[in-house]
Amino acid sequence: MTVTPGLFSHVGLLYSGDSEYLDGTIPYILEGLKLDESVAVAVPGRNLTLIEEALGDSAAEVELIDMSEAGRNPGRILPCVLLAFADSRPGPARIIGEPIWAERSAIEYPACAQHEALINFAFGDRDLGILCPYDRARLEDDVLADAERTHPTLSGAGGDHRSEDYAPDAVVEKYNLPLPEPRAADAFRFDLSRLAAVRQFAQERAEECGLVPDRVEDLVLAVAELSANSVLHGSGHGVVRVWRDEDHVLCEVIDEGTLSDPLAGRRPASPGQIGGRGLVLVNQVADLVRQYRRPGSTVTRIYFRV
Numbered sequence: 001m002t003v004t005p006g007l008f009s010h011v012g013l014l015y016s017g018d019s020e021y022l023d024g025t026i027p028y029i030l031e032g033l034k035l036d037e038s039v040a041v042a043v044p045g046r047n048l049t050l051i052e053e054a055l056g057d058s059a060a061e062v063e064l065i066d067m068s069e070a071g072r073n074p075g076r077i078l079p080c081v082l083l084a085f086a087d088s089r090p091g092p093a094r095i096i097g098e099p100i101w102a103e104r105s106a107i108e109y110p111a112c113a114q115h116e117a118l119i120n121f122a123f124g125d126r127d128l129g130i131l132c133p134y135d136r137a138r139l140e141d142d143v144l145a146d147a148e149r150t151h152p153t154l155s156g157a158g159g160d161h162r163s164e165d166y167a168p169d170a171v172v173e174k175y176n177l178p179l180p181e182p183r184a185a186d187a188f189r190f191d192l193s194r195l196a197a198v199r200q201f202a203q204e205r206a207e208e209c210g211l212v213p214d215r216v217e218d219l220v221l222a223v224a225e226l227s228a229n230s231v232l233h234g235s236g237h238g239v240v241r242v243w244r245d246e247d248h249v250l251c252e253v254i255d256e257g258t259l260s261d262p263l264a265g266r267r268p269a270s271p272g273q274i275g276g277r278g279l280v281l282v283n284q285v286a287d288l289v290r291q292y293r294r295p296g297s298t299v300t301r302i303y304f305r306v
Contacts, residue, residue, distance in 0.1 A: 199223060
């Protein structure tokens with residue numbers, strides 16, 4: 001992938017403590033408002049409260065988004081938060097987006113890191129700035145090292161500087177990993193003639209695993225989209241597996257297709273677009289989506305909290 005030079009900027013803000021957090025975010029917001037730019041703040045709840053209180057009356061001019069809800073699935077952040085905001089506003093804009101915080105789980109983090117890397121390829125030469133805070137006091141060293149690889153510019157108490165380790169492609173590939181095998185899972189093979197049957201299989205297994213009815217519907221919808229993609233765009237057949245761990249009901253679709261576009265499912269569908277909506281929809285309904293891609297095989301695993 002290549003980054004188109006232009007007005008787009010992607011900055012990693014390294015902070016420690018509330019004072020540094022506000023010192024790095026509030027001037028960025030107020031500068032945008034002074035320049036008559038559209039401004040959004042998408043950060044986890046406690047930090048959102050800090051910013052809102054610090055802005056005072058100016059908070060009414062900013063779109064405030066709780067990232068712990070809107071971005072609980074990292075694959076949802078680009079299409080449903082960042083691109084959705086940027087596409088709905090004419091002219092220049094700036095966003096504070098904090099997709100990674102200390103309470104993120106180990107299974108979520110690879111998708112978070114890939115998200116941060118893919119931001120660099122999603123906006124082209126758009127007049128947009130994204131500032132991504134990283135808590136250097138609470139995040140692991142490996143996470144901070146990934147921040148240096150996914151952000152061309154880093155900012156902190158000492159000012160701004162270019163990241164010498166910037167390599168977003170390497171981060172996308174670093175976390176393109178085989179997913180751990182479940183201890184036990186029910187499996188169902190499908191092809192075009194069995195698409196209805198695979199939905200029934202997913203529904204029955206999700207119900208047996210204790211998923212609540214509304215979320216069963218979401219899981220079945222996701223399975224329908226993924227299995228249809230396997231038939232239409234893959235090898236024409238695939239395997240669905242369903243199981244439960246301590247916190248989630250999981251469903252996995254395996255096929256022999258090659259998914260070459262790392263941004264698939266992370267761009268909102270264009271008005272009037274035919275096709276290409278399936279993975280976006282899956283990201284919208286699932287609590288987490290992880291993928292392992294290699295030539296001749298794609299594994300998509302979706303998580304639903306119980």
